Amino acid sequence: MAKIEAVFFDVGEILVDETREYGTWADWLGVPRHTFSAVFGAVIAQGKDYRETFQVFQPGFDLAKERERRVEAGQAESFTEENLYPDARPCFERLRADGLLVGLAGNQTARAEGILRGLDLPVDLIGTSDTWGVEKPGVAFFERVVAEAGVAAESVLYVGDRLDNDIRPAQQAGLATALIRRGPWGLILRDPDVEARCAFVLDDLTELADHVARHNGAA
Numbered sequence: 001m002a003k004i005e006a007v008f009f010d011v012g013e014i015l016v017d018e019t020r021e022y023g024t025w026a027d028w029l030g031v032p033r034h035t036f037s038a039v040f041g042a043v044i045a046q047g048k049d050y051r052e053t054f055q056v057f058q059p060g061f062d063l064a065k066e067r068e069r070r071v072e073a074g075q076a077e078s079f080t081e082e083n084l085y086p087d088a089r090p091c092f093e094r095l096r097a098d099g100l101l102v103g104l105a106g107n108q109t110a111r112a113e114g115i116l117r118g119l120d121l122p123v124d125l126i127g128t129s130d131t132w133g134v135e136k137p138g139v140a141f142f143e144r145v146v147a148e149a150g151v152a153a154e155s156v157l158y159v160g161d162r163l164d165n166d167i168r169p170a171q172q173a174g175l176a177t178a179l180i181r182r183g184p185w186g187l188i189l190r191d192p193d194v195e196a197r198c199a200f201v202l203d204d205l206t207e208l209a210d211h212v213a214r215h216n217g218a219a
Helices: 019-029 033-045 052-057 063-072 088-097 110-118 139-149 163-172 183-188 192-196 208-218
Strands: 006-009 101-106 125-128 156-160 176-180 200-202
Touching: 006 088, 006 139, 019 033, 019 052, 033 052, 033 183, 088 101, 088 208, 101 139, 110 125, 125 139, 139 156, 139 163, 156 163, 163 176, 163 183, 163 192, 200 208
Parallel strands: 006 101, 006 156, 101 125, 156 176, 176 200
Antiparallel strands: none
């Protein structure tokens, strides 16, 4: 593998703990939070799109329209500093101190991107599917990541929690990958072949910068 020059991170369950977000969706649907979580996990375990969870409780549910309804009701999806994983900022800071370009790139709304920009995160770039007009797992999304990085695809490390939406398509686009095993997707999904092609498989972000430094020292 080539020397890593840029590291891009997914947002959900990498930077942001989504416990609160999905809890508010349970409240919006009027179902107990533990019930929503149980169905959510079952949907993921079956390899289905997480949006199928909403269909279980409300057939015909339109996520985009319901997001608009929540905004109108003053209950828009949101997150704050307290919803960030504590290992994220130190990891970003260390990578930048080591001379790497650091970015965030995920399937997020324009509203979420605005919140991210307002958090004064130690990153060089922030991109979302809503503003880029491309989304994971499409190859165009990862091509955009590489273009933003300004280096060869093999010198870009993409860090994600989902084997299906993050890791596999990033590998197919020629990027190096790091899998973080946290959040429902990171703990439930398994694919030995994809995992074996990861540069790193970690439980959190605490040691990622050290792994990258050791890799680049040997490259």
